[in-house]
Amino acid sequence: MKNTKYVFVTGGVTSSLGKGIIAASLAKLLQERGYSVTIQKLDPYINVDPGTLNPYEHGECYVTNDGAETDLDLGHYERFLNIPTSQANNVTTGRIYQSVIDRERRGDFLGKTVQVIPHITDEIKRRIQLLGNTGEYDIVITEIGGTVGDIESLPYIEAVRQLNWELGHDNAIVIHLTLVPYLAAAGELKTKPTQHSVKTLMQSGVNPDILVCRTEHPISDDIKRKLALFCNVKQEDVIESLDAETIYDVPIMMFNEGLDEVVLRKLDLCIEEKPSLNKWNEFLHKHKNPKHTVEIGLIGKYVELHDAYKSISEAFIHAGSSNEINVNIHWIHSEKINAKNVEKKLGKLNGILVAPGFGERGIEGKITAIQYAREQKIPFLGICLGMQMAVIEYARNVLHLEGANSSEMDENTPHPVIDLMEEQKNISNMGGTMRLGAWDCTLTKGTKVYDAYKSDLISERHRHRYEFNNTYTDVIQASGMKITGTNPKTGLVEIIELDNHPWFVGVQYHPEYKSTVLNPHPLFIAFIQACLAHHG
Ligand code: GLN
Numbered sequence: 001m002k003n004t005k006y007v008f009v010t011g012g013v014t015s016s017l018g019k020g021i022i023a024a025s026l027a028k029l030l031q032e033r034g035y036s037v038t039i040q041k042l043d044p045y046i047n048v049d050p051g052t053l054n055p056y057e058h059g060e061c062y063v064t065n066d067g068a069e070t071d072l073d074l075g076h077y078e079r080f081l082n083i084p085t086s087q088a089n090n091v092t093t094g095r096i097y098q099s100v101i102d103r104e105r106r107g108d109f110l111g112k113t114v115q116v117i118p119h120i121t122d123e124i125k126r127r128i129q130l131l132g133n134t135g136e137y138d139i140v141i142t143e144i145g146g147t148v149g150d151i152e153s154l155p156y157i158e159a160v161r162q163l164n165w166e167l168g169h170d171n172a173i174v175i176h177l178t179l180v181p182y183l184a185a186a187g188e189l190k191t192k193p194t195q196h197s198v199k200t201l202m203q204s205g206v207n208p209d210i211l212v213c214r215t216e217h218p219i220s221d222d223i224k225r226k227l228a229l230f231c232n233v234k235q236e237d238v239i240e241s242l243d244a245e246t247i248y249d250v251p252i253m254m255f256n257e258g259l260d261e262v263v264l265r266k267l268d269l270c271i272e273e274k275p276s277l278n279k280w281n282e283f284l285h286k287h288k289n290p291k292h293t294v295e296i297g298l299i300g301k302y303v304e305l306h307d308a309y310k311s312i313s314e315a316f317i318h319a320g321s322s323n324e325i326n327v328n329i330h331w332i333h334s335e336k337i338n339a340k341n342v343e344k345k346l347g348k349l350n351g352i353l354v355a356p357g358f359g360e361r362g363i364e365g366k367i368t369a370i371q372y373a374r375e376q377k378i379p380f381l382g383i384c385l386g387m388q389m390a391v392i393e394y395a396r397n398v399l400h401l402e403g404a405n406s407s408e409m410d411e412n413t414p415h416p417v418i419d420l421m422e423e424q425k426n427i428s429n430m431g432g433t434m435r436l437g438a439w440d441c442t443l444t445k446g447t448k449v450y451d452a453y454k455s456d457l458i459s460e461r462h463r464h465r466y467e468f469n470n471t472y473t474d475v476i477q478a479s480g481m482k483i484t485g486t487n488p489k490t491g492l493v494e495i496i497e498l499d500n501h502p503w504f505v506g507v508q509y510h511p512e513y514k515s516t517v518l519n520p521h522p523l524f525i526a527f528i529q530a531c532l533a534h535h536g
Pocket of ligand 1: 356357386463464465
């Protein structure tokens with residue numbers, strides 16, 4: 001059983017400073033020094049999980065092996081650390097209140113008045129320590145979502161105050177991530193916003209141990225001294241975090257700034273073992289010095305917000321680096337594709353990816369794009385809804401099953417080639433009720449996917465309600481579309497491929513969730529290699 005130490009990461013001045021990337025980078029450095037580390041995100045919103053949020057609100061919904069629908073920062077944690085996260089790694093205010101209210105209804109509080117302090121804060125503390133209490137981790141890093149001073153973050157900051165006190169100073173520290181803006185007119189970096197955010201934090205009884213300062217320009221010693229003086233930290237505990245070319249530079253930058261060492265000293269842990277960053281540096285080097293470029297169209301209906309497809313774009317970076325290929329993503333709005341302009345929009349691409357999604361908006365554009373990829377023999381990867389649309393396109397245009405559709409889009413379609421699973425039919429709640437998390441899939445030998453995975457049994461993560469309708473299996477397979485992966489327990493179709501096409505694969509699952517820096521995903525690798533071959 002390890003004596004787990006806790007690092008809390010709070011944010012000040014503004015949102016979007018990249019707390020998740022700083023937390024993941026610190027965790028990476030500690031992990032490479034030999035510590036076992038995990039990262040947790042506490043989100044102050046009242047949704048029980050982000051599964052019910054529109055991607056425009058909050059970017060991609062990430063899914064863990066155990067089927068948690070989570071904040072996209074968990075994707076960064078997995079991509080950096082190369083270890084899976086779980087339900088316990090993402091906690092929201094909705095979840096906290098839900099469990100406290102459930103206990104109140106059971107009568108667990110024995111007549112007491114249930115209050116934010118201590119009941120909500122106790123539940124927050126319990127959730128924070130759940131990961132530590134597994135005995136698996138030397139260090140748990142907990143990122144508090146939102147910005148210090150937000151009304152909804154207050155119970156979290158209070159829980160951090162209490163835990164810091166209870167665990168003692170060698171066992172828990174607070175890193176405050178803040179912005180040091182540059183005023184072009186004055187030609188100066190300004191410390192006042194940071195002073196104010198630290199003051200707000202201190203009003204809640206929390207003293208930061210380390211300041212990580214996001215900045216567009218290097219921070220001089222003078223500025224560090226000033227920040228230290230006003231914010232109750234030592235000068236060496238003020239860490240500069242300059243804007244980076246890529247998020248994958250940040251661990252190296254934080255190492256050069258000594259963030260990991262400062263953290264270890266404060267937690268009274270050994271700093272002798274230096275992190276081995278060879279593999280990471282090799283990845284970065286290849287990422288920045290590609291030998292080839294492929295042009296891939298990412299077709300989706302949320303493309304205005306690239307964060308909605310975060311794991312997909314990162315998976316291209318991992319697979320690209322390992323093959324020394326620069327993947328240039330063209331973000332193409334599915335609503336804007338039609339039979340007239342498809343050639344113009346997609347004609348120059350080396351590969352086409354049709355993205356996941358929900359609902360009717362933009363699906364006809366996706367189907368047109370898939371028809372183009374199929375007929376012009378452009379490498380194609382369809383993910384989840386993208387796979388479903390590939391089946392629909394094939395049913396309509398090759399098998400001439402007129403009006404073929406998913407019953408998600410048209411309940412009365414004469415040919416529901418994609419249909420609701422039997423066990424989904426009586427479900428009325430939207431939250432947390434899809435087919436979620438990791439499921440096994442057996443692959444057929446001699447197929448594109450078998451060549452990619454080099455294994456006949458894989459496990460991939462899911463997030464969907466609708467499935468390939470098995471009553472169409474024979475019709476579909478009779479003429480060139482092949483089912484090449486199925487769930488061994490349920491017989492559900494997980495993968496389709498086309499014969500007579502250089503590379504056309506649709507997967508019901510989300511391969512992108514499992515791609516990491518050190519383990520690029522085999523399907524993304526195979527896809528971009530096919531794109532490169534198409535490029536010639
Ligand atoms: N809307 C589809 C379904 O629920 C696909 C979901 C997805 O692409 N993640 O089955």
